[in-house]
Amino acid sequence: MTERYPLSAQPFYEPTPGEDAAWMALALETARSAAEADDIPVGAVAVRNGEVLAVACNMRERTRCATHHAEILAIEEACRKLGGWRLPGTTLYVTLEPCPMCAGAIINARIPRVVYGASDPKAGAFGSLLNLNDFPLNHKPALIRGVRERECADLLRAYFRKKRLK
Numbered sequence: 001m002t003e004r005y006p007l008s009a010q011p012f013y014e015p016t017p018g019e020d021a022a023w024m025a026l027a028l029e030t031a032r033s034a035a036e037a038d039d040i041p042v043g044a045v046a047v048r049n050g051e052v053l054a055v056a057c058n059m060r061e062r063t064r065c066a067t068h069h070a071e072i073l074a075i076e077e078a079c080r081k082l083g084g085w086r087l088p089g090t091t092l093y094v095t096l097e098p099c100p101m102c103a104g105a106i107i108n109a110r111i112p113r114v115v116y117g118a119s120d121p122k123a124g125a126f127g128s129l130l131n132l133n134d135f136p137l138n139h140k141p142a143l144i145r146g147v148r149e150r151e152c153a154d155l156l157r158a159y160f161r162k163k164r165l166k
């Protein structure tokens with residue numbers, strides 16, 4: 001279907017808190033599939049105007065590629081779907097606070113809104129270790145933190161506990 005307006009001129013549909021929680025549940029589901037494949041359980045979902053553009057989980061161990069974090073894979077898929085490198089009107093849901101690489105990709109893709117679950121004191125680049133929004137970059141996504149935080153953090157804790165017991 002042809003877009004009537006340029007993507008950037010379209011009204012931004014802001015999901016409600018209930019919708020945020022529901023999309024995060026989908027991100028959690030894909031994160032669980034990563035754990036089953038022995039990858040660190042992080043999941044990401046890109047949503048625009050109530051439609052899923054991409055669902056991805058961390059694949060780093062499986063693909064043996066340093067950049068294959070959930071967010072990068074979701075952004076790549078969403079760009080393919082929308083046919084451009086900008087992702088206006090998109091909310092990216094992530095179970096874990098994005099690292100510097102992923103936060104950089106989010107800014108480069110001009111994603112207007114990021115919702116994440118658990119904070120990451122070791123590598124989080126949207127408020128924990130550092131906040132890329134504090135720098136004078138040309139784009140600052142709105143950040144919504146702590147959605148389904150407990151479930152997101154518990155999933156990671158359970159994964160690492162199991163790893164240690166192996």
Ligand SMILES: [Zn+2]
Nearest residue numbers: 069099101102
């Ligand atoms: Zn990352």
